[in-house]
Amino acid sequence: MSGVLLAFYTICSAKLLKKWDSLIIVGWAMVIGGIAIMPSVDSFFAPFATFDFQTVASLLFIVVCGTLLAFLLFIESIRYLSPTESSILSSVEPLSAIVASVLFLHVSFGFFQTVGSLLIIATVILLGKQKMASPS
Numbered sequence: 001m002s003g004v005l006l007a008f009y010t011i012c013s014a015k016l017l018k019k020w021d022s023l024i025i026v027g028w029a030m031v032i033g034g035i036a037i038m039p040s041v042d043s044f045f046a047p048f049a050t051f052d053f054q055t056v057a058s059l060l061f062i063v064v065c066g067t068l069l070a071f072l073l074f075i076e077s078i079r080y081l082s083p084t085e086s087s088i089l090s091s092v093e094p095l096s097a098i099v100a101s102v103l104f105l106h107v108s109f110g111f112f113q114t115v116g117s118l119l120i121i122a123t124v125i126l127l128g129k130q131k132m133a134s135p136s
Contacts, residue, residue, distance in 0.1 A: 010083040013075050022075045026068065088127050095120055 009029070016025050077086045095117055101107040 006087070010078065010087050014078050014083045017075065017079055022072055022079070026072045026075055029071070030068065088124060091120060092124060 013022075013025055074086060074090060077089070081089070098109065098113055098117060102109050
């Protein structure tokens, strides 16, 4: 489902970018997505235990940097790259997650992570070579 929605979001946003600004597109996507998922999130309806400064700051960081800024930059990249190129480049995101996990969370980097990383890099290289080899 996630893959289908990413493809839909990428292709539709290319058309929407011709008419509206990327901030408006991302804003409405977040509002619609948030409303659509609210009924399935139990904690949304539960009373909140404590909301101290650290909790609010962490939540704002996740929402602004981890979600809003990430989607905004992705959608904005479609102005300069094709939706296909943007999607291929976004497939490198798991590598950055692995690097961040190893560096900041001290998660072990084992055999399967190495194989997965090499497969992601190989896929991006192969798709990049295919793109360069095909006539424009």
